[in-house]
Amino acid sequence: MKKKPIVVAKYVSTRDPGKVYQVKQDAQGTLSCDCPGWIYRRTCKHVADAARTLREGFVELTDIPTYDELQRMLNDPEEERRWIEAHLKPKTLFGV
Secondary structure (H helix, E strand, C coil): CCCCCEEEEEEECCCCCCCEEEEEECCCCCEEECCHHHHHHCCCHHHHHHHHHHHHCCCCECCCCCHHHHHHHHHCHHHHHHHHHHCECCEECCCC
């Protein structure tokens, strides 16, 4: 079964604050983004920042899991992936 890409970072658009771009990582570790820069040029500041963040080994979350959520995540890696994707903190990149 092919694993679907996971969301590893979210970024608020500097041009349209209502838009949030997602950086995803596939099973081979390749990053991609849904912003226009990535779609047209296959390079963008979001992927560069996400790669740097992953190398440094941390992500920012919007919440802390409850005890019950932690128990479910320990028993189901897919539940852990879904929880982390749902609670990634969107970032705004200026001058990157």
